[in-house]
Amino acid sequence: MKPFYKKFSEKFIEGLLMLSGTVTSLAVVLIVFFLFKEGVSVFNQEAVEEGYVVAVNKKNSADHISSEDLKNIYDQKITHWTPINGKPDSIVLFRLEDISNFYSDEQIGENFEGLPTCLSSVVDSLPDIIAFFPERYLAKNFKGKVLQVDKIKMSEFFGGKEWFPTAQPSAQLGVMPLILGTLWVSLGAILLALPLGLAAAVYMSEIANEKVRRVMKPLIELLAGIPSVVYGFFGLVIIVPLIQKTFQLPVGETGLAGSIILGIMALPTIITISEDAMRNTPRAMKEASLALGASKWQTIYKVVVPYSISGITAGAILGIGRAIGETMAVLMVTGNAAVIPHSILQPVRTIPATIAAELGEAPAGGLHYKALFALGCILFLITLFINLTVEFITGRNKHQKH
Amino acid sequence: MQLPDEHKLASSKKRKQAIAFWIFRIFSYAIIAILFSILSFITYKGFSAISWGFITQMPEEGMTKGGIFPAIIGTLYLVCGSMLFAFPIGVLAAIYMNEYVKDGIIKKIIKQMTNNLAGIPSIVFGLFGMSLFVNKLGFGDSIIAGSLTLGLLALPVVIRTTEEALKAVDDTFRQASLGLGASKWQTTSKVVIPIAFPNIITGLILSIGRVSGETAPILFTVAAYFLPKLPTSIFDQVMALPYHLYVISTSGTNIEESRPVAYGTALVLILIVLFANLLANALRKYFGKKVKMN
Amino acid sequence: MNKIESRNVDFFYGSSQALKNINIAIKPNTVTALIGPSGCGKSTYLRLFNRMNDLIDNTRISGTVMIDDQDIYAKGVNVDSLRKKVGMVFQKPNPFPKTIFENVAYGLRVNGITDKKFITERVETSIKQVALWDEVKDKLKKSAFELSGGQQQRLCIARALAIQPSIILMDEPTSALDPISTAKIEALIYELKKEYTIVIVTHNMQQAGRVSDTTAFFYMGELIEYDNTKTLFTNPKIERTQNYITGRFG
Numbered sequence: 001m002k003p004f005y006k007k008f009s010e011k012f013i014e015g016l017l018m019l020s021g022t023v024t025s026l027a028v029v030l031i032v033f034f035l036f037k038e039g040v041s042v043f044n045q046e047a048v049e050e051g052y053v054v055a056v057n058k059k060n061s062a063d064h065i066s067s068e069d070l071k072n073i074y075d076q077k078i079t080h081w082t083p084i085n086g087k088p089d090s091i092v093l094f095r096l097e098d099i100s101n102f103y104s105d106e107q108i109g110e111n112f113e114g115l116p117t118c119l120s121s122v123v124d125s126l127p128d129i130i131a132f133f134p135e136r137y138l139a140k141n142f143k144g145k146v147l148q149v150d151k152i153k154m155s156e157f158f159g160g161k162e163w164f165p166t167a168q169p170s171a172q173l174g175v176m177p178l179i180l181g182t183l184w185v186s187l188g189a190i191l192l193a194l195p196l197g198l199a200a201a202v203y204m205s206e207i208a209n210e211k212v213r214r215v216m217k218p219l220i221e222l223l224a225g226i227p228s229v230v231y232g233f234f235g236l237v238i239i240v241p242l243i244q245k246t247f248q249l250p251v252g253e254t255g256l257a258g259s260i261i262l263g264i265m266a267l268p269t270i271i272t273i274s275e276d277a278m279r280n281t282p283r284a285m286k287e288a289s290l291a292l293g294a295s296k297w298q299t300i301y302k303v304v305v306p307y308s309i310s311g312i313t314a315g316a317i318l319g320i321g322r323a324i325g326e327t328m329a330v331l332m333v334t335g336n337a338a339v340i341p342h343s344i345l346q347p348v349r350t351i352p353a354t355i356a357a358e359l360g361e362a363p364a365g366g367l368h369y370k371a372l373f374a375l376g377c378i379l380f381l382i383t384l385f386i387n388l389t390v391e392f393i394t395g396r397n398k399h400q401k402h
Numbered sequence: 403m404q405l406p407d408e409h410k411l412a413s414s415k416k417r418k419q420a421i422a423f424w425i426f427r428i429f430s431y432a433i434i435a436i437l438f439s440i441l442s443f444i445t446y447k448g449f450s451a452i453s454w455g456f457i458t459q460m461p462e463e464g465m466t467k468g469g470i471f472p473a474i475i476g477t478l479y480l481v482c483g484s485m486l487f488a489f490p491i492g493v494l495a496a497i498y499m500n501e502y503v504k505d506g507i508i509k510k511i512i513k514q515m516t517n518n519l520a521g522i523p524s525i526v527f528g529l530f531g532m533s534l535f536v537n538k539l540g541f542g543d544s545i546i547a548g549s550l551t552l553g554l555l556a557l558p559v560v561i562r563t564t565e566e567a568l569k570a571v572d573d574t575f576r577q578a579s580l581g582l583g584a585s586k587w588q589t590t591s592k593v594v595i596p597i598a599f600p601n602i603i604t605g606l607i608l609s610i611g612r613v614s615g616e617t618a619p620i621l622f623t624v625a626a627y628f629l630p631k632l633p634t635s636i637f638d639q640v641m642a643l644p645y646h647l648y649v650i651s652t653s654g655t656n657i658e659e660s661r662p663v664a665y666g667t668a669l670v671l672i673l674i675v676l677f678a679n680l681l682a683n684a685l686r687k688y689f690g691k692k693v694k695m696n
Numbered sequence: 697m698n699k700i701e702s703r704n705v706d707f708f709y710g711s712s713q714a715l716k717n718i719n720i721a722i723k724p725n726t727v728t729a730l731i732g733p734s735g736c737g738k739s740t741y742l743r744l745f746n747r748m749n750d751l752i753d754n755t756r757i758s759g760t761v762m763i764d765d766q767d768i769y770a771k772g773v774n775v776d777s778l779r780k781k782v783g784m785v786f787q788k789p790n791p792f793p794k795t796i797f798e799n800v801a802y803g804l805r806v807n808g809i810t811d812k813k814f815i816t817e818r819v820e821t822s823i824k825q826v827a828l829w830d831e832v833k834d835k836l837k838k839s840a841f842e843l844s845g846g847q848q849q850r851l852c853i854a855r856a857l858a859i860q861p862s863i864i865l866m867d868e869p870t871s872a873l874d875p876i877s878t879a880k881i882e883a884l885i886y887e888l889k890k891e892y893t894i895v896i897v898t899h900n901m902q903q904a905g906r907v908s909d910t911t912a913f914f915y916m917g918e919l920i921e922y923d924n925t926k927t928l929f930t931n932p933k934i935e936r937t938q939n940y941i942t943g944r945f946g
């Protein structure tokens with residue numbers, strides 16, 4: 001009985017351990033599943049908010065319209081029907097509130113019970129009209145024609161230059177400004193962090209004595225431990241006003257502020273990883289260089305750095321990864337304007353900041369919500385790519401050295 | 403071909419080295435200076451805001467006055483909740499990885515997946531937590547949804563630190579125990595884990611430090627803007643320190659007037675992290691071997 | 697005239713003494729073998745000659761070490777220049793992560809030589825000197841890691857030769873190599889003796905007997921016996937030496 005029990009419990013425990021071991025894999029699979037399920041479905045959606053319709057006169061030959069055209073019509077950038085159905089007539093724009101120009105309050109009714117009929121006759125009476133109104137006011141025997149709005153296209157999504165997900169009548173979901181904003185800010189961050197971080201890594205691994213190193217190491221760890229909101233807060237109260245004053249800007253919340261804060265936040269990653277790599281340079285290799293009459297500095301840049309270059313690269317790439325994925329600090333200091341940035345002294349908006357700022361207001365399951373998940377997918381893919389690159393670099397190097 | 407003059411060469415080498423080393427030294431000190439300026443600025447500004455009342459009272463007057471008690475409690479709940487989930491699973495997973503599974507495809511996959519999980523940005527955890535725990539499983543914005551989300555985020559950290567702690571245990575201990583006829587689990591639980599225990603705890607402390615400052619994952623899974631009461635069940639929303647800092651410094655009703663509260667909150671957050679790091683370092687020093695965070 | 701001379705040399709790692717009162721004089725164009733059991737201080741002693749021990753924190757030397765009648769530990773001595781004069785070959789082949797050509801050119805470049813033609817010529821001569829030219833002349837641009845262990849070690853010797861030192865220190869240069877590579881390096885040492893003064897640490901008694909003119913036997917940080925190699929191996933004056941070379945301890 002006893003040995004059987006023992007054997008059984010051993011097996012049971014091993015099973016339990018194995019189960020725990022699979023949790024991370026399960027989590028990754030689930031994350032991918034939920035993220036992409038919601039994210040990809042954005043391409044199955046019309047750009048018009050659910051519950052709204054776009055209607056035209058029934059003699060109008062157009063039967064569908066792209067979200068970009070729709071937006072341009074309502075922004076009065078397109079004023080003639082030419083690009084849509086080829087006829088050179090000028091477009092008559094109609095919004096729901098315009099109904100009062102055509103009908104009196106009595107005709108519409110106190111509870112809008114007359115509204116559907118009114119809308120129907122307005123659309124019927126104006127051949128060049130385009131109307132945008134809630135679907136519930138669509139009369140049963142509507143005398144106009146409801147236009148089909150095109151589904152969101154990949155090219156619109158990735159190539160679009162405007163991110164305006166709550167725009168009426170059609171949401172603009174161009175992620176270009178967000179992707180560019182993310183890259184700009186991260187690039188700026190790494191340009192600031194790389195020289196500082198590498199210098200510190202060299203200093204700690206090759207120049208400073210053991211005592212200094214023992215003090216610096218935990219300080220760098222502390223730098224890594226400070227929460228990102230605290231960095232964001234610090235940026236907000238110190239760096240943002242500083243930038244505003246220095247450059248005489250209307251607002252200090254700029255890409256530069258984001259880069260500075262992200263740069264500081266990327267430092268520990270860069271330092272720890274590249275310092276580790278440099279310390280792994282075999283002692284014999286350094287001694288060989290010194291024995292040939294090279295100075296310590298020559299040895300560092302001619303031997304130590306080339307030897308540990310893959311580790312240094314890995315540190316730099318992971319630093320970029322950290323910057324790209326960072327949310328709160330960026331959200332607090334970059335000003336979050338979703339336009340393609342032309343200078344680092346303009347407000348920019350990154351992908352993570354967009355998700356954080358907008359998800360709270362996006363109704364679950366709606367277009368906006370799905371679009372934010374699609375942003376999450378992009379972010380996930382970027383960071384996955386970064387991690388795989390780093391693994392490739394460090395892995396390849398392991399083979400080379402043994 | 404003229405050989406370079408010995409003395410000129412030597413002094414030029416020396417000069418270049420001196421310049422380079424000075425630059426490196428200055429850059430390194432600059433980084434330390436940045437750290438200290440952040441710490442001291444927040445300490446200086448936050449110190450006057452912190453008092454017994456600040457820690458034990460509810461927020462008042464649109465969060466421009468009063469304390470941050472509910473946020474502290476909320477963060478406490480979230481830290482406990484996430485660790486209740488991540489710590490046992492993480493430790494068991496690390497034991498499985500280090501003591502049980504043999505080198506091979508399974509180990510490789512698990513390792514890869516753990517690495518991938520560690521690399522996912524925290525906002526993506528937030529998205530995931532919202533769609534699975536809040537919406538799909540119907541927990542709503544709640545302590546449990548937030549804790550599970552934070553727990554997932556902390557899982558790779560716990561696994562890594564535990565693995566390093568286990569790796570630091572000399573193989574001879576295992577062999578000796580197995581040689582005495584102990585089973586694998588007996589060896590692991592009676593010999594390996596007790597030796598690795600201090601380092602495992604160090605890892606736990608570091609994950610607590612990390613989790614208590616995370617904001618992005620709790621934005622949409624638990625955090626309440628303003629909720630001047632304590633939670634009564636795990637399905638309640640709570641306030642949390644990092645989110646509170648975010649809210650009062652960017653979108654409160656009166657940003658300027660709530661600055662002192664913001665400084666105080668930031669200082670509390672920093673103190674938590676500082677305390678966690680100091681404790682972890684002290685433990686490391688006390689017990690010798692080192693556990694790495696990254 | 698002596699090439700190298702050490703007088704009353706003591707050496708300390710922190711508080712532990714690794715060398716005790718070592719007195720040796722080495723003639724130019726000879727091969728001197730340092731032998732003795734592990735941990736007796738051979739490497740420590742060898743590394744005094746190019747001040748390699750300076751790199752280790754908390755070390756201290758007393759007594760004098762003279763090279764070409766100059767105290768190399770005197771104030772104002774330029775260590776880089778000293779190391780240019782005293783080449784070193786290590787136990788394990790340790791080429792740099794560079795091409796074969798750049799490995800050999802390294803010493804020239806760090807010492808301020810930029811003339812391309814001069815460097816190319818010197819690299820070629822040095823590689824020829826170690827009899828490696830035929831094996832590598834078509835792949836000078838390839839990574840040095842692609843060579844075999846024995847080839848790498850000869851490359852490291854060529855690297856040391858390129859800056860034309862007058863002394864070469866070798867710390868167990870063949871202990872990581874197969875017998876054929878070992879034989880090649882021993883033959884090379886014999887050749888090099890004509891132009892250089894060589895000090896070699898070895899654990900291999902036969903090797904010491906084959907390549908060296910004089911041998912120093914160290915034991916626990918002390919120089920037990922220093923003599924003509926033939927004499928020391930056939931007719932040692934001290935019993936401990938006798939015991940060591942016949943393999944009775946150590």
Ligand SMILES: Nc1ncnc2c1ncn2[C@@H]1O[C@H](COP(=O)(O)OP(=O)(O)OP(=O)(O)O)[C@@H](O)[C@H]1O
Nearest residue numbers: 709710714732733734735736737738739740741752
């Ligand atoms: N960096 C160091 N720090 C402290 N002690 C050292 C150091 N290097 C060597 N020692 C000590 O100095 C003594 C001599 O060491 P050394 O390396 O010179 O011996 P060796 O004769 O070369 O041995 P082996 O044949 O094993 O290479 C040893 O007791 C060793 O422990």
Ligand SMILES: [Mg+2]
Nearest residue numbers: 738739740867
């Ligand atoms: Mg030795």
